[in-house]
Amino acid sequence: MNKGLRNGLIIGSLSLALISIIVYFKKQYDLLLNACYTISGGIIHTLGLDNVRITLFFKVVNESDLTIEISDMNFDIFVNNMFVTKIKKSEKQTLYSKSEAIIKLQFEFNPTDLLRAGLSSIQPILQDQEKLVITTKGYFSAKAGILNLKKVPFEENITLKELLTPNPDAKKC
DSSP, X not given: OOHXXXXXXXXXXXXXXXXXXXXXXXXXXXXXXXXXXXXXXXXXXXXXXXXXXXXXXEEEEEOSSSOEEEXXXXXXXXXTTEEEEEEEEOSOEEEOTTEEEXXXXXXXXXXXXXXXXXXXXXXXXXXXXXXXXXXXXXXXXXXXTTEEEEEEEXXXXXXXXXXXXXXXXXXXX
16 A cells, blocks of 8 residues: 555545544533523522522433533523522532433512512512512533533523422423
8 A cells, every 4th residue: 555545545544533523522512502401499498578589490401412511500580570589500510311300499589679689569469479580691601521511501481380389391492
């Protein structure tokens, strides 16, 4: 075999291997970005006129072959489109490949702040579970091997009724 043919075969083989690796990581990247999640429930610790404290549980399905490390979660919490608090969760959480994990977010706010923001009365919203809509909006970082995604956007809405009676089949993909 001559030197030119041998070099061509080596370069072709390396190119094919590189393209295969790129395609594989692109597929894993897409699976990470399009991961399915569900608000699997929540705990309302306090629901009153002077304090509301809630824990939301997000079930995340990692369908990729890669173990993912979630970190730097920064979310704003809105009640009926009015900002009420900010969540910053810097501790890392691992989502193992081909598995599910629960991410817990806790927040607390004073409902009288909603009155100051222009809401005329908080009482009807607290009584009618369909009218209280909690929005979680922000971003997080995800790292999987050499893939490092910064500021992945996230937004989810849930009514108080949905929070109190979660549907395990409801998914967001």
